[in-house]
Amino acid sequence: MAGSKLDEIDRKILAELQADGRMTNVELAKRVGISAPPCLRRVRTLEEAGYIRGYHADVDSRELGFEVQVFAMVGLVSQAEADLSVFEGKCRDWPLVRECHMLNGEVDFLLKCVAPDLSTFQSFLTEELTSAENVASVKTSLVIRCAKDVPGVPFEVLEERVRQLERGL
Amino acid sequence: MAGSKLDEIDRKILAELQADGRMTNVELAKRVGISAPPCLRRVRTLEEAGYIRGYHADVDSRELGFEVQVFAMVGLVSQAEADLSVFEGKCRDWPLVRECHMLNGEVDFLLKCVAPDLSTFQSFLTEELTSAENVASVKTSLVIRCAKDVPGVPFEVLEERVRQLERGL
DNA sequence: CGTGAAACCGTCGCCCC
């Protein structure tokens, strides 16, 4: 099962770097309770194994002038794999689309979009998204406010889960 | 207007740190074309001004055993501000909820959730979310796959916008 | 904003368990 090859120190490293990705290695080593060299080796291993995909500054999009955030629910005409891939490729090319998730249920895709203002978004919506080949329907909802936006996963839940698994060895 | 107090170097710094949050300051300085000390001063200023909210390692949730990702659309009974705040507070307390956006339109909130497996999510859904006070309806959609998930904002769009504004001085 | 210097950190080789 996934995650089973990580020990407690690895999970603490991931939790710390998820909370503060610019932490120095010596500070990280101090927090997880080992010295710097093995700590750095573990971080490199976690990066190469794909547990850590990268590090990003979390920029404030509204401060930067992207005042509009929109979720778009997209239905397609054809859900054949080739047609899904074509649509996903377009989403990757559209800079205003930041996330593209394929869902089960009534709607095929959920897109998270940002834009500097409503008219920019409307141009994108009418000229690109809605008029794209194979798109059957688009329903959009403006984000009024964001009450929570934390990255990654809840490590508390992971730890609890590990403890349960250990009890059931 | 927001973002107008940043010059081109500041925007390049933000773009670089969004792409690679662990870049060293000397590398960053080289890329934006200034020397290290003023570059670090700019980064600190951007952090204090709130343009940079933090730095995070981007961990692979599926590799870590969070195999279930769900979007939940929540309708409330009352949309009075006090009741909205209460619900948002609960979302902040629920570790499985990673994002909570208030939307316009038919649904009041869109939640992004993660869970180790379906039964964990179902317990949360039935025992916590659906049975929470003031919650009228919950519709959930499982994420089948994620075609795109890039953090932050498209700086290409910002630069284009700045050029347009400069032409219209 | 740049230069120089001092303190700190990332990183490696080696030894240890």
Added chain:
DNA sequence: GGGGCGACGGTTTCACG
């Protein structure tokens, strides 16, 4: 296998021009 020690080169971060 992993962790610790010591040392070198690069980096962060001052004070100052």
